[in-house]
Amino acid sequence: MRSGPVSVLMSPDDAPISPVSVCITPADIRFEANPDEDLLTAARRAGVAVRWACRNGVCELCEAQLTGGDVFNTRSGKTECSPATIMLCRCQPRGPVELEIKAVMASGKHVPQQLLAKVSDITPLSHDVHRVTLQLPRRRELSFHAGQYLSVLLPDAPPAYFSIASSPEQDALELHVQAAANWESAQRIIEVLRDEGQVMLEVPHGQACLASVPQAPLILVAAGTGFAQMKSIVDYLNASGCHQPVWLYWGVRRHEDMYLRSMAQQWHDASDRFSFVPVVGDDEDNDWSGHHDQLVRAVLAGGNDWAAVNVIASGSPPMVYTLMDALAEAGMPQQVFHSDVLEYAPRG
Known part of the structure; x- marks a missing residue:
């Protein structure tokens, strides 16, 4: 594999601007941010699952506690020092920064919750694999990491476990359900999903997942x-x-x-x-x-x-x-x- 181009920020006097380190606790997730970008942009570029909506500081979903370092507030035009409550979308780092965001979880640390999902589509992908698409009424209330799985809860049956095939950024949940003709339990799941049009889920599960973009191959x-x-x-x-x-x-x-x-x-x-x-x-x-x-x-x-x-x-x-x-x-x-x-x- 070829390595891609490396982008280097330049100041007006052509001196390179080095990225600074950002640490989010209690998950202990670390990434780098450029001094001329807001912390929300840097976090999302690193694949960190920070909640956000408006990007202008109104919704307050990206609120964080600044516990170390200084940031420049682009709305007020002032530097804020720790300790302080900040909006990530409005703050640029002025050196290494430490943040506390309790809603940001490390890999596998999300607490599973039960949710009723609507079955919006079932499409055959092969002779025995179906793509099942599920919609949640309040999708933003669910957080999971790429690579986690869920359980399908059916009456009078043990839970059935499936990997989530969609990424955390997508609105719908996608499953790949293998249901061979002689696999009665899987065939029943497909039948119930088609007939009922909705299903109870418990999500998320699993430790083998990504909480942020990997720093190694x-x-x-x-x-x-x-x-x-x-x-x-x-x-x-x-x-x-x-x-x-x-x-x-x-x-x-x-x-x-x-x-x-x-x-x-x-x-x-x-x-x-x-x-x-x-x-x-x-x-x-x-x-x-x-x-x-x-x-x-x-x-x-x-x-x-x-x-x-x-x-x-x-x-x-x-x-x-x-x-x-x-x-x-x-x-x-x-x-x-x-x-x-x-x-x-x-x-x-």
């Missing part, structure tokens, strides 16, 4: 409909202007199982920072182990510096643990490997 590995989690992450990174290289490895049994291959290929073609590697088994054998090995070999063949990347994996526990063990042997520190499997199916 990112490796995404998905098997089957694990692609839904990766779609949320890629949409989020594209909206945030991520400058780090991203690789997506998607493994399936058969070509027809790669239900949104054209979308992944478009991401690949649109940016030299994004690489899509499809891995197809072309095998009717239901034993996934061979396909797991093939997917892991493809990831290892990328030749990355495994000590300097972040990895997010989505798939069955055997696939995830096979991948984690192989990458650890190749030099990856275990703390940079993220998968929800580690939470719901820990090894004994």
